[in-house]
Amino acid sequence: MTEKQLLQLKRYIASNAVKATGGRLQGGDIIEYIKEEFDLSYSLSGIYKLLRKLDLVWITTRSKHPKHSLKAQEDFKKISQRNDP
Helix, strand or coil: CCHHHHHHHHHHHHHHCECCCCEEEEEEHHHHHHHHHCCCCCCCHHHHHHHHHHHCCCCCCCCCCCCCCCHHHHHHHHHHHHHCC
16 A cells, blocks of 8 residues: 555544444454555455554454443442442
8 A cells, every 4th residue: 555545544544443323443344445445455464464554553442332321321330339238
């Protein structure tokens, strides 16, 4: 990939890392993007090498469901604490 393509890829990853519908960008998503945008084919291991080259770490927290509720979580913690012996 050219430096210009790598920069475009890094911007794509940064702006799409967390999906609006929930979940995270995955290696397969990046493979598809590169194929569609640059007509280049990469394996999954090749994607992770690219990520390292771009100084991107692919370790993330568990994604949140789009309808998660912090209030419901806090309420559950209070109930659990009251029921502890």
